[in-house]
Every structure is written in structure tokens, then in C-alpha cells.
Amino acid sequence: MSRLTPENVELAKQIIRRYPRPKSALIPLCHLAQEQDGHLADDAMVHIGELVGVTSAEVLGTASFYEMFKRHEVGKYCVNICTNISCQLMGGEELLEHAEQTLGIRSGSTTNDGLFTLEDVECIAACTEAPALQVNYRYFHRISNDDFDQMIDELRSGRLDDVVPPHGVLAKVRQDLAEEQIANITPPETQVMPRWIADEAAKNDPAASEGGQA
Numbered sequence: 001m002s003r004l005t006p007e008n009v010e011l012a013k014q015i016i017r018r019y020p021r022p023k024s025a026l027i028p029l030c031h032l033a034q035e036q037d038g039h040l041a042d043d044a045m046v047h048i049g050e051l052v053g054v055t056s057a058e059v060l061g062t063a064s065f066y067e068m069f070k071r072h073e074v075g076k077y078c079v080n081i082c083t084n085i086s087c088q089l090m091g092g093e094e095l096l097e098h099a100e101q102t103l104g105i106r107s108g109s110t111t112n113d114g115l116f117t118l119e120d121v122e123c124i125a126a127c128t129e130a131p132a133l134q135v136n137y138r139y140f141h142r143i144s145n146d147d148f149d150q151m152i153d154e155l156r157s158g159r160l161d162d163v164v165p166p167h168g169v170l171a172k173v174r175q176d177l178a179e180e181q182i183a184n185i186t187p188p189e190t191q192v193m194p195r196w197i198a199d200e201a202a203k204n205d206p207a208a209s210e211g212g213q214a
């Protein structure tokens with residue numbers, strides 16, 4: 001349960017400046033908070049609301065739509081095993097059962113050492129590579145039981161650190177826009193509408209053409 005660190009507040013301010021309205025940065029800031037804590041903590045949502053000028057309920061209302069935002073602590077590695085039709089036909093359910101045995105937990109729970117959370121998920125769009133799974137949303141294809149055990153060993157030992165960062169980390173390289181490259185975008189309602197859009201809008205609603213260029 002933590003607010004953003006001072007370093008992440010600075011990053012948050014940089015991110016906010018890229019958008020026409022502060023609240024447009026809400027989702028990137030949720031990712032930032034999840035990267036910081038491994039999940040989206042309640043205090044972080046309050047802090048994000050303060051930064052972008054919305055209530056924490058609005059932050060929650062947005063974040064809760066997305067399965068990728070975890071609102072409770074999860075393992076360092078979230079293992080998502082697909083059991084949808086293609087994967088099911090290729091042994092996805094048996095793989096999930098094997099994963100439960102290997103990790104000693106049921107799907108939907110986390111190992112005592114806090115390393116692994118196991119999830120049974122719907123199609124992850126790798127149907128031609130069934131049975132497929134993701135670890136922190138990084139793909140592993142055509143996984144046998146032995147492949148799974150080896151992958152877990154490699155994750156435990158850190159040999160996959162270059163491939164799979166801790167849960168919440170989206171990219172290894174953070175986009176860094178120089179100040180002079182930031183678009184200086186203004187909110188849509190303050191922009192002058194291009195003539196062709198104004199003409200189209202006027203056909204449907206004469207009031208909508210107000211502000212159109214001559």
C-alpha cells in the first residue's frame with residue numbers, strides 16, 4: 001500500500017505533460033504504480049487521482065476494467081496458462097494441472113515464497129503455438145510439462161531475468177521524450193476545428209461547427 005516515490009512522481013509529471021488533459025495519463029500512471037509495487041495499491045490510486053485531478057474512485061473505476069492491473073499483491077512472476085479451445089485441445093488443462101503440482105498451489109493463488117502466482121486464463125492470442133502460457137505477459141509457446149518445470153527452475157535461479165522482468169515492469173527501456181519534442185498538445189475543445197470537419201459537423205448539428213476555420 002504505497003504512494004508513488006518521489007522519483008516516480010517526477011516520472012508521472014513527465015508522463016502527464018504528454019497529454020492534452022492530465023487525466024488522459026491515468027492508465028500510464030497506473031502502470032507506473034504497478035511497476036513500483038508489483039500491483040496497483042490503494043494508496044497509489046489515491047495518489048494518482050491527486051496527480052491527474054480525479055477521485056480515487058475514478059482511478060479504481062478505470063483500472064478495475066483491465067485484468068492486467070492487479071489490485072492485490074501477486075507473485076514476482078504471474079504465470080498465466082491458457083486453457084481455451086486451441087490450448088485445451090493441445091493439453092492446456094493437463095499443463096495447468098501439472099503446474100499446480102509443480103508449484104504446490106491451486107490456480108488463482110500464490111506460492112508461499114511470493115515468487116509465483118498461477119492463473120488459468122482465456123485465449124492469449126497464441127493459438128497456433130498451443131499450449132501457450134505467459135509469465136508476466138511474456139510468451140512461452142508449445143510448452144510440455146518438462147518445459148514448464150525447466151522454465152520454473154530458470155525463473156527461480158534468475159537465468160530468465162533478461163527475458164522476464166518482475167511483475168509490473170512493462171518495458172526494459174523507458175521512453176524519454178526531450179522537452180522540445182513534447183507535442184504541446186492542447187485539449188480538443190480548445191483547438192480550432194479543421195474546415196472539412198466543421199463542414200461535416202455543421203451538416204448534422206449547426207452548433208458543432210462553431211470554432212471552425214473560415
Ligand code: FES
Pocket residue numbers: 082083084085086087088122123124125126127128130132
Ligand atoms: S486458445 Fe490458447 S492462445 Fe488461443
